[in-house]
Amino acid sequence: xxxxxxxxxxxxxxxxxxxxxxxxxxxxxxxxxxxxxxxxxxxxxxxxxxxxxxxxxxxxxxxxxxxxxxxxxxxxxxxxxxxxxxxxxxxxxxxxxxxxxxxxxxxxxxxxxxxxxxxxxxxxxxxxxxxxxxxxxxxxxxxxxxxxxxxxxxxxxxxxxxxxxxxxxxxxxxxxxxxxxxxxxxxxxxxxxxxxxxxxxxxxxxxxxxxxxxxxxxxxxxxxxxxxxxxxxxxxxxxxxxxxxxxxxxxxxxxxxxxxxxxxxxxxxxxxxxxxxxxxxxxxxxxxxxxxxxxxxxx
Amino acid sequence: xxxxxxxxxxxxxxxxxxxxxxxxxxxxxxxxxxxxxxxxxxxxxxxxxxxxxxxxxxxxxxxxxxxxxxxxxxxxxxxxxxxxxxxxxxxxxxxxxxxxxxxxxxxxxxxxxxxxxxxxxxxxxxxxxxxxxxxxxxxxxxxxxxxxxxxxxxxxxxxxxxxxxxxxxxxxxxxxxxxxxxxxxxxxxxxxxxxxxxxxxxxxxxxxxxxx
Numbered sequence: 001x002x003x004x005x006x007x008x009x010x011x012x013x014x015x016x017x018x019x020x021x022x023x024x025x026x027x028x029x030x031x032x033x034x035x036x037x038x039x040x041x042x043x044x045x046x047x048x049x050x051x052x053x054x055x056x057x058x059x060x061x062x063x064x065x066x067x068x069x070x071x072x073x074x075x076x077x078x079x080x081x082x083x084x085x086x087x088x089x090x091x092x093x094x095x096x097x098x099x100x101x102x103x104x105x106x107x108x109x110x111x112x113x114x115x116x117x118x119x120x121x122x123x124x125x126x127x128x129x130x131x132x133x134x135x136x137x138x139x140x141x142x143x144x145x146x147x148x149x150x151x152x153x154x155x156x157x158x159x160x161x162x163x164x165x166x167x168x169x170x171x172x173x174x175x176x177x178x179x180x181x182x183x184x185x186x187x188x189x190x191x192x193x194x195x196x197x198x199x200x201x202x203x204x205x206x207x208x209x210x211x212x213x214x215x216x217x218x219x220x221x222x223x224x225x226x227x228x229x230x231x232x233x234x235x236x237x238x239x240x241x242x243x244x245x246x247x248x249x250x251x252x253x254x255x256x257x258x259x260x261x262x263x264x265x266x267x268x269x270x271x272x273x274x275x276x277x278x279x280x281x282x283x284x285x286x287x288x289x290x291x292x293x294x295x296x297x298x299x
Numbered sequence: 300x301x302x303x304x305x306x307x308x309x310x311x312x313x314x315x316x317x318x319x320x321x322x323x324x325x326x327x328x329x330x331x332x333x334x335x336x337x338x339x340x341x342x343x344x345x346x347x348x349x350x351x352x353x354x355x356x357x358x359x360x361x362x363x364x365x366x367x368x369x370x371x372x373x374x375x376x377x378x379x380x381x382x383x384x385x386x387x388x389x390x391x392x393x394x395x396x397x398x399x400x401x402x403x404x405x406x407x408x409x410x411x412x413x414x415x416x417x418x419x420x421x422x423x424x425x426x427x428x429x430x431x432x433x434x435x436x437x438x439x440x441x442x443x444x445x446x447x448x449x450x451x452x453x454x455x456x457x458x459x460x461x462x463x464x465x466x467x468x469x470x471x472x473x474x475x476x477x478x479x480x481x482x483x484x485x486x487x488x489x490x491x492x493x494x495x496x497x498x499x500x501x502x503x504x505x506x507x508x509x510x511x
Contacts, residue, residue, distance in 0.1 A: 045494050
């Protein structure tokens with residue numbers, strides 16, 4: 001049996017043949033690509049194994065230490081010049097600076113009463129927790145124009161000198177306490193037991209950066225040691241000695257009952273000599289003991 | 300009628316097979332472009348290793364200088380890392396150039412992605428582009444931070460060279476250098492995570508496209 005293919009059928013058959021041919025060609029080409037592809041492999045991207053170490057050790061390095069010493073030496077020259085200038089003014093006025101450490105205390109109001117009675121001024125270097133305990137006395141000091149300074153928080157050598165930043169940390173805390181109580185922001189500080197020997201150059205540098213003025217003294221009343229009338233006698237002699245030498249006395253006293261007991265005698269003498277008491281200010285160049293090789297870390 | 304059904308089926312098969320063939324062709328081209336991009340990535344990784352070595356040398360110089368007294372000005376001047384820092388700058392530029400080239404080469408696969416018909420394959424390749432863009436963004440951040448750090452390092456050594464021993468400035472520069480180091484470490488960590496994701500997506504894609 002023979003079947004006739006119509007014209008339409010012929011056209012469709014031709015399309016079919018062409019399609020099959022194209023498909024076969026594509027498959028052949030594809031196979032070739034696959035073969036080529038099989039020789040390739042997908043290499044993953046490498047991750048970065050690099051490190052970024054911080055530049056450590058600068059804080060303790062000899063270079064930094066030597067720079068601190070240089071900066072401190074430069075500042076010391078400037079401080080000495082400023083102190084000398086202030087001293088000239090103070091000498092003309094027969095000025096004397098009375099300073100009381102460790103307060104405020106239960107006897108602070110009595111102390112202020114005594115000073116008031118002699119119409120004299122003084123500067124108080126106060127301990128943070130004591131300020132919180134005797135806020136009224138602190139406000140009275142401020143209202144009556146006494147000098148307000150800082151004496152740290154712990155008053156323990158083992159703590160306040162325990163690390164390079166410990167003094168600045170304690171004084172900063174004390175400064176905040178005083179400011180909260182009195183509204184006065186004081187930069188005047190006195191280190192417990194004085195800045196020699198435990199206040200290292202590094203500590204001085206950090207205090208300086210914190211804008212603190214380290215105040216020591218040149219007349220130690222020794223009230224803390226003698227605890228009786230003898231301290232008055234000793235202080236009178238020292239004041240005279242310094243006055244004669246042309247150096248304005250900065251007298252170390254303490255906010256303690258035994259100091260108060262004989263204080264009128266001392267103040268009476270100061271008045272009789274015609275000396276004028278003044279308060280320390282943030283702007284004043286401080287009288288500070290210099291290390292000169294005598295400072296060492298407590299730890 | 301039977302003939303017509305048969306013809307439609309054949310044409311359908313033809314169309315299907317042609318589609319497969321087209322995706323396969325795109326995959327082959329993508330593969331080629333990625334390989335090209337990867338060759339620049341390799342150079343970029345090599346640059347990063349060089350930078351790592353140079354950084355270590357700069358660290359040694361820094362440690363040396365730290366151990367000196369500021370009065371030993373001559374010794375300090377001899378040690379400052381001018382040479383190493385300029386080398387680091389050059390290596391950083393090369394690294395950036397290679398990374399940018401790798402990125403541009405990879406981005407050329409976008410035109411192939413448009414022609415992919417299989418939705419899954421399209422999705423995977425689009426992910427590749429997205430991940431590469433994230434890597435680029437991170438690297439740009441890295442290069443900016445690195446340049447900033449080099450500026451601080453140059454300034455640090457310049458101050459020492461010019462006898463400007465101001466502790467505040469020197470310490471400020473060290474702080475910036477260390478902050479930048481920390482930041483770059485974090486950026487590299489993220490970059491590596493994304494690179495791993497990229498590698499995984501790439502493998503998955505080529506498996507899908509039957510090229511592996």
